[in-house]
Amino acid sequence: MKYEWIEEFLLKKAGVTRDIQEEWNWIRFHIGGKMFAAICRDDDTNEPVYITLKLEPVEGEFFRKEYEDIIPGYYMNKxxxxxxxxxxxxxxxxxKDLLDKAYQVVFDSLSKKQRRQIIEDANLDNPLSACGADCSQCGLFGNGCQGCNASxxxxxxxxxxxxxxxYLCCRAKNCYVNxxxxxxxxxxxxxxxxxxxVSDEEFNEYLEGAINRLKCDKTSQGKK
Ligand code: SF4
Ligand code: SF4
Structure with a gap:
């Protein structure tokens, strides 16, 4: 298969689990217990034949028209x-974009409680707080405070x-990573x-840094 990166790419997303469906010889990827993508392998050679993924129907239709190598779901709801x-x-x-979309479609279908749990569990070790504070630079970190994510x-x-x-607004209300x-x-x-x-000037300077950290964040275990 051309797309050797797939498993690593998918398993980096928050809360993704993988299993093998022996009967179909599929490697399945789930979020919150629901499948969003699968690598469908040939029974004889064990080589991948299709990467099957879930999309909003309108998007699925669009991409099928755009690429002849994208077809209605193999052995799935078309x-x-x-x-x-x-x-x-x-x-x-x-x-990669299609797999991001597939993850997001299924993630969005989960309950708020499940979504919050997935994001929180995946970010427990992350020093970047939901609001952009860098806990690793804070004097209280490890010194009376475990940091925003761990706590x-x-x-x-x-x-x-x-x-x-x-934190509540970001994680509980909106189910964002940050x-x-x-x-x-x-x-x-x-x-x-x-x-x-703190003066307005100092706060605005802090805010600029926090927004920058959030926009450039590579440390969060996110959905992408
Ligand atoms: S007080 Fe705690 S949560 Fe707040 S920035 Fe410092 S380490 Fe992070
Ligand atoms: S409104 Fe948006 S930016 Fe403000 S706390 Fe909630 S998620 Fe964060």
Whole structure:
């Protein structure tokens, strides 16, 4: 198969699990217990024949028209599933985009509770907080505070016994990995975190750095 990178690419996404469906000889990829993609292998050679993935029906139709190597889902519901020929001519970047979309379609179908859990579990070791604070640079990190992600929003920033409001908005309300995904960044909640002892200039400088970290983030275990 041309697309040797697939497994590594998919297993990097937050919460993805893999199993083998012996009867069909498929390697399946799930999020929250639901399949979003599979590598369908030939029974005799064990070589991949198709990469099957879920898309919104309109998108599936669009990509099938665009690429002759994308066909209706092999042995799957033809409305929601699509199969990319493993030795076809679909460019790597297009297939990566389709796999991102497939993950997102199924991720979005999960309950808020499941989505939050997946994002939180995948980011426990990540020093970049949901709002862009770099906990690894904070004097309290490992010194009374475990950091935003490890404490699930209950770090020293948050009010005693409560999750930080920004964290709750980002992770619980919107199910984002971090505020970098949000159109409202920087929002009122983020401005409300300004310490009264810090000048506007200093805060704006901090904010610029935080937004930069969020936009360029490579450390979060995200959906992409
Ligand atoms: S107080 Fe805790 S959560 Fe806040 S920046 Fe410092 S280490 Fe992170
Ligand atoms: S509104 Fe957006 S930027 Fe503000 S805390 Fe919520 S997710 Fe973050």
């Amino acid at each position: 409305v929601h599933w699509n199969s990319v020929k493993a030795d076809g001519n679909v460019p790597d970047e297009v297939l 699930r929003g209950m770090g020293s920033h948050a009010s005693e016994g409560k999750e930080c409001k920004t 505020c970098g995904e949000c159109d409202q960044l920087p929002c009122k909640l983020i401005y409300a975190t300004k310490d009264p002892g």
